[in-house]
Amino acid sequence: MPKLFTLGLLALALPAAAQSATSAALPADSIRYWATHLRAGLNANESLLSKNWKSGGTSSLGISLLLNGTARYQRGHHNWNGEADFLYAGQYTQGEGGGYRKTNDRLYLDTKYGYDLTQKWGLFTALNLLSQFAPGYNYADDGYATLISSFLAPGYLTSSFGAEFHPNERFNLRLAPVAPRVTIVRQPDRFRLPADTTIYGVKPGHSTFWQVGFQALAQLEQPLGPNADLKVRYVLFVDYARPRLVDTSHRLDLTLTAKVNTWLNVSLGGIALYDYNQDQGFQYSQNLALGLVFDRTRPANRPK
DSSP states (O other): OHHHHHHHHHHHHHHHHHHHHHHHHSOGGGOOOEEEEEEEEEEEEEEOOOTTOTTOOOOEEEEEEEEEEEEEEEETTEEEEEEEEEEEEEEEEOSTTOEEEEEEEEEEEEEEEEEESSSSEEEEEEEEEEEOSSOEEEEOTTOOEEEEEBTTBTEEEEEEEEEEEOSSSSEEEEEEEEEEEEEEOSSGGGGOSSTTOOBTTBOTTOSEEEEEEEEEEEEEEEEOSTTEEEEEEEEEEEETTSOOGGGOEEEEEEEEEEESSSSEEEEEEEEEEEOTTTOSSOEEEEEEEEEEEEEEEEOOOOOO
C-alpha cells in the first residue's frame, strides 16, 4: 500500500514537473508574449468579350487588395490586442457608360487593453476607427456620379469601457455600457444638396456629431478545416439619446477564405449594414474573388 501511494503521488507530480522544466528551459530573452498574424491578398476577376459578341455584355477587369494584421499580448492578468483591417476593390468596365468604379472600401483600426478578472471574463477599454480610403459615388441611370463619401467622410471614432467575455482565443465579446462615439465628416459642404441638409448625423455648420451610447462588439475567427477559415465581426451601437430599435445601428463583416495552395486562395466577403444616420434602409455588399495570398502567423510561447 505505501508503494502504491508513492507511485500515485509521482504520477500526479510528473506532468507539473515536466511543464515547469519546459518553462525553465526557455531563456528569458527567448520568451514571446506577443502573438502576431499578417495576411495580405491580391485578387482579380475579369471578362473579355469581342466587339461582335452577340450575347451582350462588356469587358471588365476588377482588382481587390486586402491587408489584415493582428497583434496580441498576454502577460499575467494584462492583455493588449491591436488590429488593422484594410480592404479596397475597384472595377474597370469597357464601353459606353463604363469606366472605373470603386466596388468596396474599408479602413478599420482597433486597439484594446484588458485586465482579466477570471479565465473567461475581464475589464477592458478600447478605441476603434472605421472609415474608407477613397471617394465614393452614387451613379444615376444616365451615368452621372454624385459624391457621397470620402476619407473620414464619414469616419466613426468610438471609445468604449466595459466587460469582455473571452472563452477561448477564437471568440470574444465586448459589452460597453459607456461608449462615446464621434462621427467625422471632412468638408461636409461637399455633400450638402441642399445646403441645409444633415449629412451622416452632422448638422449644417458642423463637421462632427457626438453620441454616447452602448456598444457590443463580437468577433469570431473560426478555422474550417486545415485550408479554410471564417472571420466574423458584428458591432451594435445604441444611442442613449435615441434608444428606439429603429435608431439602433448594426454592422456585420464576414470573410470566408479557402486556400487552394500555399499562395492561391478563394475568398468570399460580405458586409451588412443598418445605420439610421446614413440611410433608412438596409445596406449590403458582397464580393467573390480568386487571387494571391501571403499569410504568416507567429504564435506566442509564453509559459502558462
